[in-house]
Every structure is written in structure tokens, then in C-alpha cells.
Amino acid sequence: MSGAAGTGRTPRAVWIVLAVLGALVVAGLVAWPLGGWDTVTPSSARIPALHTGQLHRGAQLATRIEGAEVGPAYPDGRTPLHGGRVLTVTALVEDLDDAPATATDLAATIVVPGLTAALGDPDIRVASDGTSMGDLGPSVPTRLTLSWRVRTGAYRAGSELELRVIDRRPVESVLSVGTRWVDPRVAALWHGTLAAGPPATPDDAAFGGSGS
Amino acid sequence: MNRVTAALAGLGLVVAAGLVAGTAPAPSVLQGPIPVGAAVGQQAQGRDIVVTVQGVALARTLRSDDWTGAASGVWVVVRLRAETRLTSGAVTGSLTVGGRTWNVSDRPPVSLDQTSVDPGLPVEGVLAFEVPRSALVDGAILQLGRSPRPQADSAIRVRLDLAGAPVRPSLRVDAPQGVGS
Numbered sequence: 001m002s003g004a005a006g007t008g009r010t011p012r013a014v015w016i017v018l019a020v021l022g023a024l025v026v027a028g029l030v031a032w033p034l035g036g037w038d039t040v041t042p043s044s045a046r047i048p049a050l051h052t053g054q055l056h057r058g059a060q061l062a063t064r065i066e067g068a069e070v071g072p073a074y075p076d077g078r079t080p081l082h083g084g085r086v087l088t089v090t091a092l093v094e095d096l097d098d099a100p101a102t103a104t105d106l107a108a109t110i111v112v113p114g115l116t117a118a119l120g121d122p123d124i125r126v127a128s129d130g131t132s133m134g135d136l137g138p139s140v141p142t143r144l145t146l147s148w149r150v151r152t153g154a155y156r157a158g159s160e161l162e163l164r165v166i167d168r169r170p171v172e173s174v175l176s177v178g179t180r181w182v183d184p185r186v187a188a189l190w191h192g193t194l195a196a197g198p199p200a201t202p203d204d205a206a207f208g209g210s211g212s
Numbered sequence: 213m214n215r216v217t218a219a220l221a222g223l224g225l226v227v228a229a230g231l232v233a234g235t236a237p238a239p240s241v242l243q244g245p246i247p248v249g250a251a252v253g254q255q256a257q258g259r260d261i262v263v264t265v266q267g268v269a270l271a272r273t274l275r276s277d278d279w280t281g282a283a284s285g286v287w288v289v290v291r292l293r294a295e296t297r298l299t300s301g302a303v304t305g306s307l308t309v310g311g312r313t314w315n316v317s318d319r320p321p322v323s324l325d326q327t328s329v330d331p332g333l334p335v336e337g338v339l340a341f342e343v344p345r346s347a348l349v350d351g352a353i354l355q356l357g358r359s360p361r362p363q364a365d366s367a368i369r370v371r372l373d374l375a376g377a378p379v380r381p382s383l384r385v386d387a388p389q390g391v392g393s
Contacts, residue, residue, distance in 0.1 A: 134318035
């Protein structure tokens with residue numbers, strides 16, 4: 001006899017097998033209370049789809065996207081002061097909280113990927129009369145238009161558009177009285193086809209709208 | 213001072229610190245509004261505001277010269293006389309019912325909160341709140357001040373009884389107008 005067997009020592013291969021088995025046992029014990037090992041879909045791929053007209057209820061706002069369009073003017077016919085075109089999303093929004101949702105809250109609720117950071121907050125108006133939307137009070141569902149100025153050619157009628165509906169969680173404000181909404185996350189994805197927006201009003205087109 | 217005395221003294225200081233911490237005003241009290249109560253028709257005076265709520269009306273639609281606005285719920289329209297005492301600026305407010313709060317609506321272009329009110333020069337105008345029908349109850353609290361939620365500043369508070377008040381189909385609202393003092 002020769003080698004490990006001859007000297008009475010345990011062969012190295014046996015230790016390796018034992019180490020692997022031990023690791024599997026430990027992994028199994030760790031996984032047991034967590035529900036076991038399974039093939040899962042990453043959470044980022046599980047963002048629910050939001051269909052046109054479907055209601056999404058977040059912690060602060062309920063949102064129902066009704067459509068999107070792109071054209072030369074804002075819904076009231078004004079044209080962008082500094083040129084470009086206008087991408088407008090129409091949505092029914094309701095404040096589910098006890099306190100008013102600010103214009104900042106509303107502006108951060110629907111995001112066009114890759115657009116908002118570049119061109120700023122949307123122009124938010126009440127769809128029925130075109131007045132600028134300030135705070136949205138609780139339990140008053142309101143149809144809003146959110147309009148972004150976009151670069152000419154960046155979006156075309158008939159093309160596909162993705163919108164992200166953002167949800168946040170409330171925390172008590174420290175520096176002031178009330179609630180702050182923090183930790184934004186994508187809560188739903190809307191996909192739809194861009195319609196053609198309204199034409200510009202001739203008088204406004206000559207001088208340019210405020211765009212804000 | 214022996215050890216027992218020192219321990220008792222230390223324990224007493226801990227209890228005293230606990231009492232101080234436990235009875236300290238909450239941040240909402242320290243930073244919140246300083247309420248001044250009033251009734252409809254009664255003049256109320258705060259640090260930088262003098263107001264008299266003259267009346268309240270409810271309507272489904274408001275209209276002015278070049279604007280018509282339908283409410284998803286109901287418009288609560290407050291007619292008031294207001295002036296500031298120290299500085300020029302807006303007079304605005306909020307309406308609280310059952311823990312829910314609505315700020316003055318920006319929609320009516322003739323809203324008083326879109327006008328700068330000057331010291332000693334009273335104006336009469338309207339503030340409108342867009343609320344759901346479920347908010348039409350007695351005991352609504354109208355809060356008026358230099359901002360919707362005054363912090364460490366006066367807030368005029370007026371109780372409004374909205375239950376059973378008639379809701380008009382349409383109501384005309386006019387731009388603020390100055391009045392003789």
C-alpha cells in the first residue's frame with residue numbers, strides 16, 4: 001500500500017467532498033426559513049403594467065392614465081416659448097392622503113423616462129378649464145394634463161411611449177409641520193401609442209406661450 | 213456625600229430629565245399656527261392680518277368674466293374682508309373637515325389669494341375650496357392667514373356649518389375690490 005491509504009491519513013478528495021456537502025447543508029438551513037431555493041424573477045422585472053384607463057392606487061395618489069399625445073402646442077393652444085414640441089399626458093388623479101398634494105408631488109408622479117431630468121417639470125393644468133394646477137386636495141378626482149416641452153423629432157405621433165408611475169412613502173417632516181413623501185420608486189409602467197396633439201392657436205403661435 | 217446620596221441624586225436628575233422631555237411641547241405645537249378664534253360676521257385680528265368672514269356659499273360651478281370652472285365635488289366659496297397690518301402680500305387659507313385639509317384653490321382667476329393685500333387697505337373678495345360632498349358637514353374649520361399653513365404665526369379660525377346648506381348649480385365670483393376703511 002502506498003500514499004494516503006498507506007499512511008492512515010484521510011485522502012484530500014474526501015475533505016473536499018465533505019466541505020461541499022457541509023456548504024450545501026448550511027445553505028439549505030439558511031434557505032429553509034426563507035422559503036427555500038427557487039428561481040425567481042428580479043423585482044425590477046415585476047413592475048406591474050398599467051393599462052390605459054386602469055387605476056393605480058399608490059400611497060399618496062391614485063392615478064389613471066388616459067392617453068398621451070405629442071404636437072406643436074400645449075392643450076390650450078400655446079406654443080413653447082423656446083421652441084420644440086409638446087408631449088402631453090392626460091390622467092385622472094386623486095389625492096388619497098388627508099393633506100393636499102402639492103404641485104411638486106403631482107409633477108413627480110408621472111415620469112417620462114429620460115425626459116424629465118433634461119427638460120424640467122411638466123406644466124400641469126386642469127383639463128376641463130385649462131387653469132394651472134396648484135395643490136390637489138383630498139378625495140377630489142381631477143383630470144389633469146401634464147405637458148413637457150420636448151425636442152422636435154424626439155417623439156412622433158404613432159410611436160410607442162413608456163410612462164413610469166411613481167409611488168413614495170410618507171415620513172413625518174422634521175423641519176416643518178406635516179408629511180414628506182420620500183423614497184420614490186417605480187410602481188407601474190404604462191405603454192401606449194402617442195396621438196397627435198392639438199394645433200397651435202395662431203395668435204399665440206406668433207408670440208409664443210409661456211410654457212410654464 | 214456618601215454613595216447612597218450620590219445614587220439618589222443621580223436618579224433624581226434622570227427622573228427630572230424624563231419629566232422635562234416628556235412635557236416638552238411637540239414640534240407641531242412649537243412650529244404650528246397660533247390660533248385666533250372667530251365666528252362668521254365677526255372681525256378677527258392676528259399678528260399681520262385682520263379678516264371678517266362675511267358669508268359662505270356652495271356651488272357646483274363657479275364663473276367669472278372669462279372663466280367657468282366645474283368642481284369634481286363642490287365649491288365652498290368664502291366671502292371675506294381682509295387687510296394686513298404690517299406687510300403687503302397674500303391672504304389665503306385652508307379648510308379642514310374630519311382630519312382632511314384642502315387649500316384655497318388656484319383655479320378661480322379672481323381668487324383673493326392671487327391679490328396682494330396692503331396694510332390698512334381692506335379688500336373684499338372670495339376664497340374658494342374644491343371639496344368632495346362628504347366634506348359638507350357641520351364643524352368645518354376655516355383657517356385664514358398669510359400662508360395656507362402658518363408656522364409660528366397667527367391663524368384666524370372660523371367654524372363653518374356646511375351640512376344642509378344649499379348647493380347652487382352656478383355661482384358668479386368677482387375680483388377683489390378695495391373698500392373704505
